[in-house]
Amino acid sequence: MPPLPPTPARRVLCLAGSLRRDSWNRRLLHAAIDQAPSTLALTVYTDFAAVPLFDEDLEQLDPAGPVGVQALRAAMAAADGLVVATPEYNHALPGVLKNALDWLSRESPLGEVLVDKPVAVLGASAGPWGTRLAQASLRQVLHACGALVMPAPTLFMANAAAHFDGHGTLTDDAGAQALQRFMRAFEQWVERVAPATAAASMRRHG
Numbered sequence: 001m002p003p004l005p006p007t008p009a010r011r012v013l014c015l016a017g018s019l020r021r022d023s024w025n026r027r028l029l030h031a032a033i034d035q036a037p038s039t040l041a042l043t044v045y046t047d048f049a050a051v052p053l054f055d056e057d058l059e060q061l062d063p064a065g066p067v068g069v070q071a072l073r074a075a076m077a078a079a080d081g082l083v084v085a086t087p088e089y090n091h092a093l094p095g096v097l098k099n100a101l102d103w104l105s106r107e108s109p110l111g112e113v114l115v116d117k118p119v120a121v122l123g124a125s126a127g128p129w130g131t132r133l134a135q136a137s138l139r140q141v142l143h144a145c146g147a148l149v150m151p152a153p154t155l156f157m158a159n160a161a162a163h164f165d166g167h168g169t170l171t172d173d174a175g176a177q178a179l180q181r182f183m184r185a186f187e188q189w190v191e192r193v194a195p196a197t198a199a200a201s202m203r204r205h206g
């Protein structure tokens with residue numbers, strides 16, 4: 001019997017909700033990519049700082065939004081899934097992340113790009129709490145945007161400095177295994193909700 005054709009890779013966009021150069025959450029995303037199954041093609045979005053503060057007047061000027069928004073929205077529209085690593089600021093998701101999600105939640109020439117999108121949420125904090133409250137608030141926002149957030153497993157990385165070396169590489173076996181389980185579960189989640197995603201796309205594009 002001839003070998004089965006390879007499963008096509010699912011394109012997954014990865015967002016770190018921090019603009020900080022040495023962000024633990026960006027490091028966590030890269031570590032997640034290292035542990036992900038090969039059926040996921042993961043890309044970290046690097047131009048987050050180009051997304052301006054949300055303003056409905058800017059939408060009136062151009063329904064596609066400012067250039068920085070167009071780029072993020074196009075990347076999101078082209079992706080089969082989204083992974084978000086969020087810091088915790090004052091017991092919630094950071095403003096830069098909320099701002100970007102507010103833009104993405106809007107109707108646009110590319111449609112509402114978060115509707116029915118499979119999403120995984122994780123996070124790292126410098127302190128002992130591991131972003132539990134930030135992830136809860138992020139889930140609430142994603143739910144409002146119509147995204148399909150993976151319910152479990154969860155991944156809360158506390159005391160982030162203890163898990164990485166000076167180059168930002170994950171050094172901890174238990175952490176790597178947890179990320180591997182997390183990304184395998186996300187691969188299954190993307191496959192599970194893909195029919196809803198395809199149906200929504202057909203509804204949007206006729």
Ligand SMILES: Cc1cc2nc3c(=O)[nH]c(=O)nc-3n(C[C@H](O)[C@H](O)[C@H](O)COP(=O)(O)O)c2cc1C
Binds near residue numbers: 018020026124125128
């Ligand atoms: C404005 C601000 C508020 C913060 N609030 C919290 C908080 O509520 N809970 C927490 O665990 N850490 C809090 N922190 C610490 C962050 O977890 C820490 O700065 C973390 O490294 C940010 O993520 P990043 O490394 O990806 O930038 C706060 C940091 C800032 C700058």
